Amino acid sequence: MTDRLFIFDTTLRDGEQVPGCQLNTVEKIQVAKALEQLGVDVIEAGFPVSSPGDFNSVIEISKAVTWPVVCALTRAVKKDIDVAVDALQYAKHKRIHTGIGTSDYHIKYKFNSTRDEIIERGVEAVKYAKKFVEDVEFYCEDAGRTDNEYLARVVEAVITAGATVVNIPDTTGYCLPQEYFEKIKYLKENVSNIDKAIISTHCHNDLGMATANTFNGVMAGARQVEVTINGIGERAGNTSLEEIAMILKCHKGLGIDTNINTTKIYPVSRMVSSLMNMPVQPNKAIVGRNAFAHSSGIHQDGVLKNVQTYEIINPKDVGIDDSSIVLTARSGRAALKYRLNANGVDVDEEKLDSIYKKFLQLADQKKEVTDADVLMIAGADTAASHAVKLDFLQVTTGKGVVSVASIGLDISDQKFEAAASGNGPVDAAIKALKKIITKKMTLKEFTIQAISKGSDDVGKVHMQVEYDGSIYYGFGANTDIVTASVEAYIDCINKFKKK
Numbered sequence: 001m002t003d004r005l006f007i008f009d010t011t012l013r014d015g016e017q018v019p020g021c022q023l024n025t026v027e028k029i030q031v032a033k034a035l036e037q038l039g040v041d042v043i044e045a046g047f048p049v050s051s052p053g054d055f056n057s058v059i060e061i062s063k064a065v066t067w068p069v070v071c072a073l074t075r076a077v078k079k080d081i082d083v084a085v086d087a088l089q090y091a092k093h094k095r096i097h098t099g100i101g102t103s104d105y106h107i108k109y110k111f112n113s114t115r116d117e118i119i120e121r122g123v124e125a126v127k128y129a130k131k132f133v134e135d136v137e138f139y140c141e142d143a144g145r146t147d148n149e150y151l152a153r154v155v156e157a158v159i160t161a162g163a164t165v166v167n168i169p170d171t172t173g174y175c176l177p178q179e180y181f182e183k184i185k186y187l188k189e190n191v192s193n194i195d196k197a198i199i200s201t202h203c204h205n206d207l208g209m210a211t212a213n214t215f216n217g218v219m220a221g222a223r224q225v226e227v228t229i230n231g232i233g234e235r236a237g238n239t240s241l242e243e244i245a246m247i248l249k250c251h252k253g254l255g256i257d258t259n260i261n262t263t264k265i266y267p268v269s270r271m272v273s274s275l276m277n278m279p280v281q282p283n284k285a286i287v288g289r290n291a292f293a294h295s296s297g298i299h300q301d302g303v304l305k306n307v308q309t310y311e312i313i314n315p316k317d318v319g320i321d322d323s324s325i326v327l328t329a330r331s332g333r334a335a336l337k338y339r340l341n342a343n344g345v346d347v348d349e350e351k352l353d354s355i356y357k358k359f360l361q362l363a364d365q366k367k368e369v370t371d372a373d374v375l376m377i378a379g380a381d382t383a384a385s386h387a388v389k390l391d392f393l394q395v396t397t398g399k400g401v402v403s404v405a406s407i408g409l410d411i412s413d414q415k416f417e418a419a420a421s422g423n424g425p426v427d428a429a430i431k432a433l434k435k436i437i438t439k440k441m442t443l444k445e446f447t448i449q450a451i452s453k454g455s456d457d458v459g460k461v462h463m464q465v466e467y468d469g470s471i472y473y474g475f476g477a478n479t480d481i482v483t484a485s486v487e488a489y490i491d492c493i494n495k496f497k498k499k
Protein backbone atom coordinates (compact mmCIF):
# COMPACT_ATOMS: atom_id res chain seq x y z
CA MET A 1 0.00 0.00 0.00
CA THR A 2 1.30 3.46 -0.85
CA ASP A 3 0.98 6.56 1.27
CA ARG A 4 -0.36 9.69 -0.38
CA LEU A 5 1.69 12.88 -0.26
CA PHE A 6 -0.23 16.11 -0.93
CA ILE A 7 1.41 18.65 -3.22
CA PHE A 8 0.78 22.27 -2.22
CA ASP A 9 2.02 24.58 -4.95
CA THR A 10 2.98 28.13 -3.96
CA THR A 11 4.41 29.32 -7.30
CA LEU A 12 1.68 31.96 -7.47
CA ARG A 13 2.31 33.21 -3.93
CA ASP A 14 5.84 32.60 -2.57
CA GLY A 15 7.19 32.31 -6.14
CA GLU A 16 5.44 35.38 -7.37
CA GLN A 17 6.88 37.48 -4.53
CA VAL A 18 10.24 37.47 -6.35
CA PRO A 19 11.11 40.90 -7.80
CA GLY A 20 10.56 40.88 -11.55
CA CYS A 21 8.40 37.71 -11.51
CA GLN A 22 5.03 39.42 -11.11
CA LEU A 23 2.25 38.09 -13.30
CA ASN A 24 -1.01 39.71 -14.27
CA THR A 25 -4.30 37.97 -13.52
CA VAL A 26 -4.63 36.45 -17.00
CA GLU A 27 -1.15 34.92 -16.72
CA LYS A 28 -1.88 33.63 -13.21
CA ILE A 29 -5.01 31.90 -14.47
CA GLN A 30 -2.95 30.30 -17.23
CA VAL A 31 -0.46 28.97 -14.64
CA ALA A 32 -3.24 27.85 -12.26
CA LYS A 33 -4.92 25.84 -15.02
CA ALA A 34 -1.59 24.25 -15.92
CA LEU A 35 -1.05 23.35 -12.24
CA GLU A 36 -4.48 21.74 -12.18
CA GLN A 37 -3.56 19.67 -15.25
CA LEU A 38 -0.28 18.77 -13.59
CA GLY A 39 -2.26 17.33 -10.68
CA VAL A 40 -1.32 19.53 -7.72
CA ASP A 41 -3.64 19.16 -4.72
CA VAL A 42 -3.53 22.72 -3.42
CA ILE A 43 -2.85 25.98 -5.27
CA GLU A 44 -1.79 28.87 -3.06
CA ALA A 45 -3.26 31.62 -5.21
CA GLY A 46 -2.09 34.72 -3.35
CA PHE A 47 -2.13 36.95 -0.28
CA PRO A 48 -5.40 38.81 -0.85
CA VAL A 49 -4.96 41.62 1.69
CA SER A 50 -1.57 42.57 0.23
CA SER A 51 -2.91 44.24 -2.95
CA PRO A 52 -6.04 44.56 -5.08
CA GLY A 53 -4.16 42.61 -7.77
CA ASP A 54 -3.64 39.65 -5.43
CA PHE A 55 -7.25 39.83 -4.24
CA ASN A 56 -8.52 39.77 -7.81
CA SER A 57 -6.22 36.91 -8.79
CA VAL A 58 -7.55 34.74 -5.96
CA ILE A 59 -11.10 35.47 -7.12
CA GLU A 60 -10.33 34.61 -10.75
CA ILE A 61 -8.24 31.52 -9.98
CA SER A 62 -11.07 30.28 -7.74
CA LYS A 63 -13.43 30.54 -10.70
CA ALA A 64 -10.96 29.00 -13.15
CA VAL A 65 -10.00 25.73 -11.46
CA THR A 66 -12.25 22.89 -10.38
CA TRP A 67 -10.75 20.20 -8.27
CA PRO A 68 -7.63 21.56 -6.49
CA VAL A 69 -8.06 23.33 -3.18
CA VAL A 70 -7.55 27.08 -3.62
CA CYS A 71 -5.65 28.56 -0.72
CA ALA A 72 -5.26 32.20 0.38
CA LEU A 73 -2.51 33.42 2.70
CA THR A 74 -3.14 35.70 5.68
CA ARG A 75 -1.34 36.96 8.75
CA ALA A 76 -2.95 36.05 12.09
CA VAL A 77 -5.05 39.18 11.73
CA LYS A 78 -8.87 39.31 11.49
CA LYS A 79 -8.88 41.87 8.69
CA ASP A 80 -6.58 39.63 6.56
CA ILE A 81 -8.88 36.67 7.19
CA ASP A 82 -11.99 38.69 6.25
CA VAL A 83 -10.39 39.73 2.97
CA ALA A 84 -9.24 36.15 2.25
CA VAL A 85 -12.76 34.82 2.90
CA ASP A 86 -14.12 37.34 0.43
CA ALA A 87 -11.46 36.46 -2.18
CA LEU A 88 -12.21 32.72 -1.85
CA GLN A 89 -15.97 33.10 -2.32
CA TYR A 90 -16.01 31.29 -5.70
CA ALA A 91 -13.59 28.48 -4.78
CA LYS A 92 -15.09 24.99 -4.99
CA HIS A 93 -12.64 23.80 -2.33
CA LYS A 94 -11.11 26.51 -0.18
CA ARG A 95 -8.43 26.86 2.45
CA ILE A 96 -7.23 29.74 4.60
CA HIS A 97 -3.52 29.67 5.38
CA THR A 98 -2.94 31.78 8.45
CA GLY A 99 -0.05 31.98 10.89
CA ILE A 100 2.54 33.92 12.80
CA GLY A 101 6.28 33.94 13.53
CA THR A 102 7.22 31.55 16.33
CA SER A 103 11.01 31.84 16.59
CA ASP A 104 12.39 34.07 19.33
CA TYR A 105 13.76 36.36 16.61
CA HIS A 106 10.23 36.95 15.33
CA ILE A 107 8.58 37.09 18.76
CA LYS A 108 11.07 39.60 20.13
CA TYR A 109 12.00 41.78 17.13
CA LYS A 110 8.99 41.52 14.82
CA PHE A 111 6.18 41.44 17.36
CA ASN A 112 7.80 42.71 20.59
CA SER A 113 5.68 40.03 22.22
CA THR A 114 5.92 36.92 24.38
CA ARG A 115 5.69 33.21 23.62
CA ASP A 116 2.32 32.87 25.40
CA GLU A 117 0.84 35.85 23.62
CA ILE A 118 1.94 34.46 20.23
CA ILE A 119 0.10 31.20 20.98
CA GLU A 120 -3.01 33.20 21.91
CA ARG A 121 -2.85 35.19 18.67
CA GLY A 122 -2.40 32.01 16.62
CA VAL A 123 -5.30 30.25 18.35
CA GLU A 124 -7.55 33.26 17.92
CA ALA A 125 -6.74 33.46 14.19
CA VAL A 126 -7.52 29.77 13.65
CA LYS A 127 -10.80 30.03 15.57
CA TYR A 128 -11.77 33.09 13.59
CA ALA A 129 -10.91 31.47 10.22
CA LYS A 130 -12.88 28.34 11.23
CA LYS A 131 -16.06 30.45 11.39
CA PHE A 132 -15.82 30.76 7.59
CA VAL A 133 -14.01 27.70 6.25
CA GLU A 134 -13.52 24.13 7.40
CA ASP A 135 -10.00 23.77 5.99
CA VAL A 136 -7.56 25.98 7.94
CA GLU A 137 -3.80 25.64 7.65
CA PHE A 138 -1.56 27.27 10.25
CA TYR A 139 2.07 28.27 9.56
CA CYS A 140 4.62 28.73 12.33
CA GLU A 141 6.86 31.18 10.49
CA ASP A 142 10.59 30.55 11.09
CA ALA A 143 9.77 27.15 12.62
CA GLY A 144 13.23 26.11 11.41
CA ARG A 145 14.75 28.30 14.14
CA THR A 146 12.00 27.74 16.72
CA ASP A 147 12.90 25.40 19.58
CA ASN A 148 11.03 22.13 19.30
CA GLU A 149 9.43 22.20 22.73
CA TYR A 150 7.78 25.57 22.17
CA LEU A 151 6.92 24.66 18.56
CA ALA A 152 5.08 21.58 19.86
CA ARG A 153 3.03 23.79 22.23
CA VAL A 154 2.04 26.10 19.36
CA VAL A 155 1.12 23.19 17.08
CA GLU A 156 -0.95 21.45 19.77
CA ALA A 157 -2.84 24.67 20.57
CA VAL A 158 -3.71 25.50 16.96
CA ILE A 159 -4.84 21.93 16.24
CA THR A 160 -7.12 22.12 19.30
CA ALA A 161 -8.45 25.39 17.85
CA GLY A 162 -9.30 23.57 14.59
CA ALA A 163 -6.26 23.70 12.28
CA THR A 164 -6.44 20.88 9.74
CA VAL A 165 -2.88 21.32 8.42
CA VAL A 166 0.17 22.55 10.36
CA ASN A 167 2.92 24.07 8.30
CA ILE A 168 6.49 23.96 9.65
CA PRO A 169 8.42 26.42 7.46
CA ASP A 170 12.17 26.63 7.39
CA THR A 171 11.65 30.25 6.39
CA THR A 172 15.34 31.19 6.30
CA GLY A 173 16.61 27.90 4.82
CA TYR A 174 18.78 27.42 7.91
CA CYS A 175 18.06 23.84 8.99
CA LEU A 176 20.30 20.88 8.33
CA PRO A 177 18.47 17.89 6.82
CA GLN A 178 18.90 15.79 9.97
CA GLU A 179 17.73 18.68 12.14
CA TYR A 180 14.59 19.15 10.05
CA PHE A 181 13.91 15.40 10.19
CA GLU A 182 14.20 15.52 14.01
CA LYS A 183 11.88 18.51 14.18
CA ILE A 184 9.06 16.76 12.32
CA LYS A 185 9.69 13.54 14.27
CA TYR A 186 9.55 15.50 17.55
CA LEU A 187 6.16 16.94 16.59
CA LYS A 188 4.86 13.48 15.61
CA GLU A 189 5.94 12.10 18.96
CA ASN A 190 5.20 14.98 21.31
CA VAL A 191 2.02 16.69 20.09
CA SER A 192 -0.85 14.74 21.63
CA ASN A 193 -3.41 15.61 18.91
CA ILE A 194 -1.05 15.45 15.90
CA ASP A 195 -3.17 12.70 14.30
CA LYS A 196 -5.94 15.32 13.81
CA ALA A 197 -3.87 17.34 11.32
CA ILE A 198 -1.52 16.90 8.39
CA ILE A 199 2.05 18.13 8.87
CA SER A 200 3.33 20.25 6.00
CA THR A 201 6.89 21.14 5.01
CA HIS A 202 7.80 24.54 3.55
CA CYS A 203 11.54 24.81 2.97
CA HIS A 204 13.63 27.62 1.53
CA ASN A 205 16.86 27.04 -0.33
CA ASP A 206 19.30 29.54 1.21
CA LEU A 207 21.89 26.82 1.85
CA GLY A 208 20.86 24.68 -1.11
CA MET A 209 19.12 22.17 1.17
CA ALA A 210 15.44 22.82 0.48
CA THR A 211 14.81 19.56 -1.35
CA ALA A 212 16.86 17.50 1.14
CA ASN A 213 14.99 19.08 4.06
CA THR A 214 11.60 18.57 2.44
CA PHE A 215 12.42 14.96 1.65
CA ASN A 216 13.55 14.38 5.23
CA GLY A 217 10.37 16.02 6.52
CA VAL A 218 8.38 13.49 4.48
CA MET A 219 10.50 10.62 5.81
CA ALA A 220 9.71 11.81 9.34
CA GLY A 221 5.97 11.84 8.69
CA ALA A 222 4.96 15.07 6.91
CA ARG A 223 2.27 14.37 4.32
CA GLN A 224 2.05 17.70 2.56
CA VAL A 225 4.94 19.52 0.83
CA GLU A 226 4.92 23.19 -0.17
CA VAL A 227 6.82 23.63 -3.41
CA THR A 228 7.15 25.80 -6.49
CA ILE A 229 7.76 25.16 -10.17
CA ASN A 230 11.49 25.50 -10.98
CA GLY A 231 12.08 26.16 -7.27
CA ILE A 232 11.36 29.87 -7.67
CA GLY A 233 10.70 31.84 -4.51
CA GLU A 234 12.06 34.38 -2.04
CA ARG A 235 15.86 34.82 -2.17
CA ALA A 236 17.38 31.44 -3.17
CA GLY A 237 13.90 30.02 -3.73
CA ASN A 238 11.67 27.25 -2.40
CA THR A 239 11.78 23.49 -2.78
CA SER A 240 11.07 22.64 -6.40
CA LEU A 241 8.00 20.59 -7.17
CA GLU A 242 9.65 18.63 -9.96
CA GLU A 243 12.48 17.41 -7.73
CA ILE A 244 10.18 16.03 -5.02
CA ALA A 245 7.80 14.47 -7.56
CA MET A 246 10.65 12.74 -9.41
CA ILE A 247 12.44 11.58 -6.23
CA LEU A 248 9.27 9.74 -5.23
CA LYS A 249 8.73 8.38 -8.74
CA CYS A 250 12.33 7.13 -9.03
CA HIS A 251 12.27 5.59 -5.56
CA LYS A 252 9.00 3.68 -5.70
CA GLY A 253 10.24 1.49 -2.85
CA LEU A 254 9.60 4.36 -0.44
CA GLY A 255 5.88 3.66 -0.90
CA ILE A 256 4.92 7.34 -1.12
CA ASP A 257 2.93 8.59 -4.08
CA THR A 258 1.73 11.93 -5.40
CA ASN A 259 -1.01 12.84 -7.84
CA ILE A 260 1.45 14.57 -10.18
CA ASN A 261 1.26 13.68 -13.87
CA THR A 262 5.01 13.94 -14.36
CA THR A 263 4.76 14.14 -18.15
CA LYS A 264 3.38 17.67 -17.71
CA ILE A 265 6.39 18.85 -15.69
CA TYR A 266 8.50 20.21 -18.54
CA PRO A 267 5.77 22.20 -20.31
CA VAL A 268 4.71 23.79 -16.99
CA SER A 269 8.33 24.57 -16.16
CA ARG A 270 8.76 26.31 -19.53
CA MET A 271 5.51 28.20 -19.12
CA VAL A 272 6.46 29.52 -15.67
CA SER A 273 9.98 30.42 -16.78
CA SER A 274 8.73 32.29 -19.80
CA LEU A 275 5.81 34.13 -18.15
CA MET A 276 7.95 35.15 -15.19
CA ASN A 277 11.00 36.00 -17.33
CA MET A 278 12.97 33.79 -14.98
CA PRO A 279 15.51 31.58 -16.76
CA VAL A 280 16.09 28.05 -15.47
CA GLN A 281 19.75 27.35 -14.75
CA PRO A 282 21.06 24.94 -17.41
CA ASN A 283 22.13 22.28 -14.87
CA LYS A 284 18.90 22.48 -12.82
CA ALA A 285 17.75 18.98 -11.86
CA ILE A 286 14.87 17.59 -13.95
CA VAL A 287 14.10 20.72 -16.03
CA GLY A 288 17.48 22.33 -16.86
CA ARG A 289 18.62 22.41 -20.48
CA ASN A 290 21.47 20.01 -19.67
CA ALA A 291 19.53 17.71 -17.34
CA PHE A 292 19.41 14.98 -20.01
CA ALA A 293 22.36 16.02 -22.19
CA HIS A 294 25.24 13.56 -22.22
CA SER A 295 28.33 15.36 -23.44
CA SER A 296 31.44 13.42 -22.51
CA GLY A 297 32.58 10.67 -24.87
CA ILE A 298 32.50 7.97 -22.18
CA HIS A 299 28.94 8.87 -21.18
CA GLN A 300 27.74 9.07 -24.79
CA ASP A 301 29.26 5.68 -25.50
CA GLY A 302 27.51 4.19 -22.45
CA VAL A 303 24.16 5.75 -23.30
CA LEU A 304 24.32 4.49 -26.87
CA LYS A 305 24.95 0.94 -25.59
CA ASN A 306 22.23 1.11 -22.96
CA VAL A 307 20.55 4.28 -21.87
CA GLN A 308 20.30 3.07 -18.27
CA THR A 309 24.07 3.31 -17.88
CA TYR A 310 23.84 7.04 -17.24
CA GLU A 311 20.15 7.90 -17.18
CA ILE A 312 17.92 7.35 -14.14
CA ILE A 313 14.95 9.20 -15.59
CA ASN A 314 13.39 8.70 -19.00
CA PRO A 315 13.10 12.28 -20.38
CA LYS A 316 9.64 11.37 -21.69
CA ASP A 317 8.52 10.82 -18.08
CA VAL A 318 8.93 14.54 -17.44
CA GLY A 319 7.49 15.60 -20.78
CA ILE A 320 10.72 16.16 -22.68
CA ASP A 321 10.18 14.97 -26.19
CA ASP A 322 13.60 13.95 -27.49
CA SER A 323 12.36 13.81 -31.07
CA SER A 324 11.89 17.56 -30.90
CA ILE A 325 11.26 19.20 -34.24
CA VAL A 326 13.93 21.73 -35.17
CA LEU A 327 12.46 24.97 -36.43
CA THR A 328 14.00 26.79 -39.41
CA ALA A 329 12.81 29.36 -41.95
CA ARG A 330 11.19 26.48 -43.85
CA SER A 331 9.04 25.29 -40.94
CA GLY A 332 5.29 25.71 -41.22
CA ARG A 333 2.61 26.83 -38.78
CA ALA A 334 1.95 23.25 -37.60
CA ALA A 335 5.56 22.76 -36.49
CA LEU A 336 5.55 26.12 -34.71
CA LYS A 337 2.28 25.28 -32.96
CA TYR A 338 3.68 21.91 -31.92
CA ARG A 339 6.71 23.54 -30.28
CA LEU A 340 4.58 26.22 -28.64
CA ASN A 341 2.30 23.55 -27.14
CA ALA A 342 5.29 21.45 -26.05
CA ASN A 343 6.50 24.53 -24.19
CA GLY A 344 3.19 25.07 -22.43
CA VAL A 345 1.88 27.89 -24.66
CA ASP A 346 -1.66 27.50 -25.99
CA VAL A 347 -2.50 29.61 -29.02
CA ASP A 348 -5.59 30.11 -31.15
CA GLU A 349 -5.31 30.44 -34.94
CA GLU A 350 -5.24 34.26 -34.85
CA LYS A 351 -2.42 34.40 -32.29
CA LEU A 352 -0.56 31.65 -34.16
CA ASP A 353 -0.70 33.76 -37.35
CA SER A 354 0.81 36.76 -35.64
CA ILE A 355 3.49 34.71 -33.85
CA TYR A 356 4.28 32.93 -37.13
CA LYS A 357 5.02 36.25 -38.86
CA LYS A 358 7.52 37.18 -36.13
CA PHE A 359 8.94 33.67 -36.23
CA LEU A 360 9.69 33.99 -39.97
CA GLN A 361 11.46 37.31 -39.38
CA LEU A 362 13.66 35.70 -36.71
CA ALA A 363 14.22 32.53 -38.74
CA ASP A 364 15.61 34.74 -41.52
CA GLN A 365 18.23 36.03 -39.07
CA LYS A 366 19.06 32.71 -37.36
CA LYS A 367 19.90 29.24 -38.68
CA GLU A 368 17.85 27.44 -36.08
CA VAL A 369 15.05 28.79 -33.91
CA THR A 370 15.21 27.30 -30.43
CA ASP A 371 12.49 26.74 -27.82
CA ALA A 372 13.75 29.79 -25.94
CA ASP A 373 13.36 31.90 -29.09
CA VAL A 374 9.84 30.60 -29.65
CA LEU A 375 8.88 31.51 -26.09
CA MET A 376 10.43 34.94 -26.50
CA ILE A 377 8.39 35.56 -29.67
CA ALA A 378 5.18 34.42 -27.97
CA GLY A 379 5.93 36.76 -25.04
CA ALA A 380 6.74 39.69 -27.33
CA ASP A 381 3.45 39.14 -29.12
CA THR A 382 1.55 40.27 -26.03
CA ALA A 383 3.52 43.55 -26.15
CA ALA A 384 1.74 44.36 -29.40
CA SER A 385 -1.31 45.47 -27.41
CA HIS A 386 0.66 48.05 -25.38
CA ALA A 387 -0.10 51.78 -25.58
CA VAL A 388 3.56 52.71 -26.19
CA LYS A 389 5.29 50.78 -28.98
CA LEU A 390 8.71 51.02 -30.53
CA ASP A 391 8.26 52.02 -34.16
CA PHE A 392 11.91 52.18 -35.22
CA LEU A 393 15.36 52.55 -33.74
CA GLN A 394 18.56 53.50 -35.52
CA VAL A 395 21.87 53.69 -33.73
CA THR A 396 25.34 54.70 -34.90
CA THR A 397 28.09 53.53 -32.60
CA GLY A 398 31.63 52.20 -32.57
CA LYS A 399 35.14 52.80 -31.26
CA GLY A 400 36.19 56.45 -31.36
CA VAL A 401 32.76 57.83 -32.34
CA VAL A 402 29.99 59.34 -30.25
CA SER A 403 26.95 57.06 -30.16
CA VAL A 404 23.88 58.62 -31.72
CA ALA A 405 20.36 57.18 -31.73
CA SER A 406 17.15 58.18 -33.45
CA ILE A 407 13.94 56.63 -32.29
CA GLY A 408 10.31 56.49 -33.37
CA LEU A 409 7.52 55.68 -30.94
CA ASP A 410 3.88 54.91 -31.54
CA ILE A 411 1.87 56.18 -28.58
CA SER A 412 -1.80 55.28 -28.82
CA ASP A 413 -1.57 55.43 -32.64
CA GLN A 414 0.27 58.77 -32.77
CA LYS A 415 3.82 58.89 -34.13
CA PHE A 416 6.73 60.64 -32.36
CA GLU A 417 10.40 60.88 -33.28
CA ALA A 418 13.54 62.11 -31.50
CA ALA A 419 17.34 61.80 -31.61
CA ALA A 420 20.09 62.04 -29.01
CA SER A 421 23.74 61.24 -28.45
CA GLY A 422 25.00 59.39 -25.42
CA ASN A 423 27.67 57.44 -23.66
CA GLY A 424 27.23 54.24 -25.66
CA PRO A 425 24.32 53.03 -27.83
CA VAL A 426 21.90 52.12 -25.01
CA ASP A 427 22.42 55.47 -23.29
CA ALA A 428 21.87 57.34 -26.58
CA ALA A 429 18.69 55.35 -27.34
CA ILE A 430 17.21 55.90 -23.87
CA LYS A 431 18.07 59.62 -23.95
CA ALA A 432 16.25 59.87 -27.29
CA LEU A 433 13.26 58.01 -25.85
CA LYS A 434 13.22 60.38 -22.85
CA LYS A 435 12.93 63.36 -25.20
CA ILE A 436 9.52 61.97 -26.22
CA ILE A 437 8.40 60.65 -22.84
CA THR A 438 9.48 63.40 -20.51
CA LYS A 439 8.39 61.87 -17.19
CA LYS A 440 10.95 61.83 -14.39
CA MET A 441 12.11 58.23 -14.68
CA THR A 442 15.28 56.74 -13.22
CA LEU A 443 16.90 53.56 -14.44
CA LYS A 444 17.66 51.47 -11.32
CA GLU A 445 18.80 48.14 -12.64
CA PHE A 446 19.83 46.85 -16.02
CA THR A 447 20.72 43.19 -16.67
CA ILE A 448 21.61 41.69 -20.04
CA GLN A 449 21.58 37.97 -20.59
CA ALA A 450 22.18 35.79 -23.64
CA ILE A 451 19.48 33.15 -23.93
CA SER A 452 21.72 30.29 -25.01
CA LYS A 453 24.71 30.52 -27.32
CA GLY A 454 25.95 31.90 -30.63
CA SER A 455 26.50 35.45 -31.86
CA ASP A 456 23.14 35.41 -33.66
CA ASP A 457 21.34 34.59 -30.44
CA VAL A 458 18.52 36.48 -28.78
CA GLY A 459 19.53 38.62 -25.80
CA LYS A 460 17.21 39.25 -22.87
CA VAL A 461 17.15 42.48 -20.91
CA HIS A 462 15.64 42.96 -17.45
CA MET A 463 15.20 46.50 -16.18
CA GLN A 464 13.94 48.32 -13.15
CA VAL A 465 12.77 51.89 -13.62
CA GLU A 466 11.70 54.15 -10.77
CA TYR A 467 8.79 56.50 -11.42
CA ASP A 468 6.67 58.44 -8.97
CA GLY A 469 8.08 56.57 -5.95
CA SER A 470 7.43 53.06 -7.35
CA ILE A 471 9.70 50.56 -9.07
CA TYR A 472 8.55 48.96 -12.33
CA TYR A 473 10.07 45.83 -13.88
CA GLY A 474 10.45 45.60 -17.64
CA PHE A 475 11.62 42.93 -20.02
CA GLY A 476 12.79 42.92 -23.62
CA ALA A 477 14.26 40.26 -25.91
CA ASN A 478 15.77 40.73 -29.34
CA THR A 479 18.73 39.62 -31.43
CA ASP A 480 19.81 43.28 -31.18
CA ILE A 481 20.67 44.05 -27.56
CA VAL A 482 20.10 47.84 -27.91
CA THR A 483 16.58 47.21 -29.23
CA ALA A 484 15.98 44.71 -26.39
CA SER A 485 17.08 47.38 -23.89
CA VAL A 486 14.74 50.00 -25.32
CA GLU A 487 11.90 47.46 -25.39
CA ALA A 488 12.51 46.66 -21.71
CA TYR A 489 12.37 50.39 -20.90
CA ILE A 490 9.13 50.74 -22.88
CA ASP A 491 7.74 47.70 -21.04
CA CYS A 492 8.26 49.59 -17.75
CA ILE A 493 6.58 52.71 -19.18
CA ASN A 494 3.56 50.68 -20.28
CA LYS A 495 3.24 49.35 -16.75
CA PHE A 496 3.13 52.72 -15.08
CA LYS A 497 0.83 54.03 -17.79
CA LYS A 498 -1.62 51.31 -16.76
CA LYS A 499 -1.55 52.34 -13.07
Ligand code: KIV
Pocket residue numbers: 014139140141142167169170171172202204
Ligand atom coordinates in the same frame (compact mmCIF):
# COMPACT_ATOMS: atom_id res chain seq x y z
O1 KIV B 1 8.58 30.97 4.31
C1 KIV B 1 7.59 31.13 5.03
O2 KIV B 1 7.64 31.04 6.25
C2 KIV B 1 6.33 31.45 4.37
C3 KIV B 1 5.10 31.46 5.22
C4 KIV B 1 4.33 32.71 5.03
C5 KIV B 1 4.29 30.23 4.98
O3 KIV B 1 6.27 31.63 3.18
Ligand code: ZN
Pocket residue numbers: 014169171202204234
Ligand atom coordinates in the same frame (compact mmCIF):
# COMPACT_ATOMS: atom_id res chain seq x y z
ZN1 ZN C 1 8.10 30.80 2.22
